Amino acid sequence: MSASEDIWSQAVLSPCATIAQAIRNLDQVAIKIVLVVNDRAELEGTISDGDIRRGLLKGLSLNSSIASIIHRDALVVPPEMARDMVMQLMVANKIQQIPIVNENRNVIGLHLWDEITTPPVRPNLMVIMAGGKGTRLRPHTENCPKPMLLVAGKPMLEHIIERAKLEGFRHFVLAIHYLGHMVEESFGNGERLGVRIEYLREQSPLGTAGALGLLAPWPEAAFVVTNGDVITDIRYGELLDFHLRYHATATMAVRVHEWQHPFGVVQTQGVEIVGFEEKPVARSHINAGVYALNPDALGYLEAETHCDMPTLFERLQAQSKRTVAYPMHEPWLDVGRPDDLSLASDAV
Numbered sequence: 424m425s426a427s428e429d430i431w432s433q434a435v436l437s438p439c440a441t442i443a444q445a446i447r448n449l450d451q452v453a454i455k456i457v458l459v460v461n462d463r464a465e466l467e468g469t470i471s472d473g474d475i476r477r478g479l480l481k482g483l484s485l486n487s488s489i490a491s492i493i494h495r496d497a498l499v500v501p502p503e504m505a506r507d508m509v510m511q512l513m514v515a516n517k518i519q520q521i522p523i524v525n526e527n528r529n530v531i532g533l534h535l536w537d538e539i540t541t542p543p544v545r546p547n548l549m550v551i552m553a554g555g556k557g558t559r560l561r562p563h564t565e566n567c568p569k570p571m572l573l574v575a576g577k578p579m580l581e582h583i584i585e586r587a588k589l590e591g592f593r594h595f596v597l598a599i600h601y602l603g604h605m606v607e608e609s610f611g612n613g614e615r616l617g618v619r620i621e622y623l624r625e626q627s628p629l630g631t632a633g634a635l636g637l638l639a640p641w642p643e644a645a646f647v648v649t650n651g652d653v654i655t656d657i658r659y660g661e662l663l664d665f666h667l668r669y670h671a672t673a674t675m676a677v678r679v680h681e682w683q684h685p686f687g688v689v690q691t692q693g694v695e696i697v698g699f700e701e702k703p704v705a706r707s708h709i710n711a712g713v714y715a716l717n718p719d720a721l722g723y724l725e726a727e728t729h730c731d732m733p734t735l736f737e738r739l740q741a742q743s744k745r746t747v748a749y750p751m752h753e754p755w756l757d758v759g760r761p762d763d764l765s766l767a768s769d770a771v
Contacts, residue, residue: 430452430454430533431454431458431530431532431533433448433451433452434448434452434454434456434457434458434533435457435458435459435460435530436448436457436458436459436460436470436489437459437460437461437462438459438461438467438488438489438490438493439488439490440459440488440489441485441486441487441488441489442475442478442479442483442484442485442486442487442488442489442492443485443486444489445457445470445475445489445492446475446485449470449471449472449475454520454533454535455471455472455519455520456469456470456471456520456533457469457470457471457489458522458530458533459489459493460530464527464529464530465527465528465529466497466499466522466524466528466529466530467493467495468493468494468495468496468497469493469494469497469520469522470489470492470493470494471494474492474493474494475492477492478491478492497522498512498516498518498521499521499522499523499524499528500512500521500522500523500524500534501523501524501525501526502523502525502531502532502668503665503668505658505661506539506658506660506661507658509521509534509539510539510540513534513536513539519535519536519537520533520534520535520536521533521534522534542589542590542591542660543591544591544593545590545591545592545593545660545663546594546644547592547594547642547644547645547646547647547663548594548595548596548642548644548646548647549587549592549594549595549596549646549647549648549649549659550595550596550597550598550623550634550635550638550646550647550648550649551570551580551583551584551595551596551597551598551648551649551650551651552598552631552634552648552649552650552651553568553569553570553580553597553598553599553603553606553651554568554598554599554600554601554603554625554628554629554634554651555568555569555570555600555601555628555651555652566602567602567605568599568601568602568603568605568606569601569651569652570583570606570651570652571602571605571606571609574654578609579651579652579654580597580606580610580651581610581616582654583649583651583653583654584610584613584616584618584620585616586656586659587647587659588616588617588618590658590659590660591660592618592647592659592660593617593618593619594618594619594621595613595618595619595620595621596620596621596622596623596638597610597620597621597622597623597651598622598623598625598629598634598635598637599622599623599624599625600624600625600626600627600628600629601628603622603624603625606622607622623635623637623638624637625637626727627727627729628729629727629728629729629730630729630730630731630732630734631648631650631712631731631732632648632724632730632731632732632734632735633724633728633729633730633731635648635716635721635724636721636724636725636726636727636728636730637726637727638721641718641721642718643718644718645663645666645667645715645716645717645718646715646716646718647659647662647663647713647714647715648713648714648715648716648732649712649713649714650712650713652712653711653712653713655711655713655751657676657711657713657751659713662674662676662713662715662749662751663715665715665747665749666715666747666749669745669747670745671715671717671745671746671747672716672717672719672720672739672744672745672746673714673715673716673717673720673735673736673739673744673745673746673747674714674715674716674746674747674748674749675710675711675713675714675732675736675746675747675748675749676710676711676712676713676714676748676749676751677708677709677710677711677748677749677750677751678708678709678711678750678751679708679709679750682704682705683702683703683704683705684702684703684704684705685702686702687699687700687701687702688700688701688702688703708748708750710732710733711751713751714732715749720735720739720744723735723738723739723742
């Protein structure tokens with residue numbers, strides 16, 4: 424997250440400002456940086472306390488222009504850069520502030536170390552689909568709902584909630600069906616985890632999107648949906664920010680899946696051989712089971728009617744609603760088979 428506009432916009436000075444004005448700005452705004460912006464709204468550079476002290480040591484006075492002390496090669500980032508990368512840049516360059524600029528080098532935000540390492544609480548809802556029977560995981564799921572299976576000593580569901588909590592999410596809705604009472608008995612209202620938890624109780628399996636038709640009232644803002652058997656390091660907050668930035672109605676997290684053909688492939692045109700490819704690798708995007716939706720997407724669901732998430736996306740596309748893919752590179756595991764349980768324990 425970047426510093427709120429109310430803060431960073433107060434740290435903007437003209438290149439014609441004096442050193443005394445820069446000192447006053449650093450003291451009053453207290454974010455340890457001045458953003459120098461010209462009359463075309465372009466960032467010319469930044470000024471820190473160290474820049475001012477070096478200028479004074481060279482003989483400049485408080486009434487001198489800041490022009491000669493501007494750090495004109497200041498590190499900047501585009502708005503779409505992921506938080507992890509911004510943090511890595513801060514650590515590598517030993518800085519605590521990085522301006523966010525658009526393609527015209529206009530300042531549109533400011534990353535601050537204190538804010539980027541402590542995400543603010545998000546009011547957005549997170550829905551976790553936890554009603555599946557986990558047939559492929561039998562016998563583990565004969566007496567235990569799949570999201571309650573232990574991974575590294577804790578239910579998968581708890582891992583998901585704790586990770587989302589680190590991203591600032593505090594309000595969760597769990598869609599339950601198969602052995603749902605076990606989920607409710609374990610998590611209750613969420614007080615044990617320091618969050619708020621409510622439940623959607625499916626009378627029959629409604630699919631990965633159908634349960635959302637039970638939401639009442641609809642969320643007031645965009646919300647995140649995840650399958651309850653997906654263990655991943657995805658940044659749920661960044662998925663939501665991506666969704667909002669692209670003004671989408673629905674966003675699907677996708678992963679690149681690679682599959683190597685076990686044989687050499689012969690390329691032909693009619694009976695003519697035109698080429699060979701030795702064990703080619705096919706790449707495709709697969710659904711990662713994590714989504715961001717606008718509230719109006721719920722209007723394309725029918726109450727108490729089964730619907731999978733890809734079907735909902737198709738309905739939205741048919742109505743010319745924008746649906747986008749969020750490419751993820753983070754570790755990800757869909758826990759669908761017994762062997763996946765041990766893999767998941769190694770992953771968390």
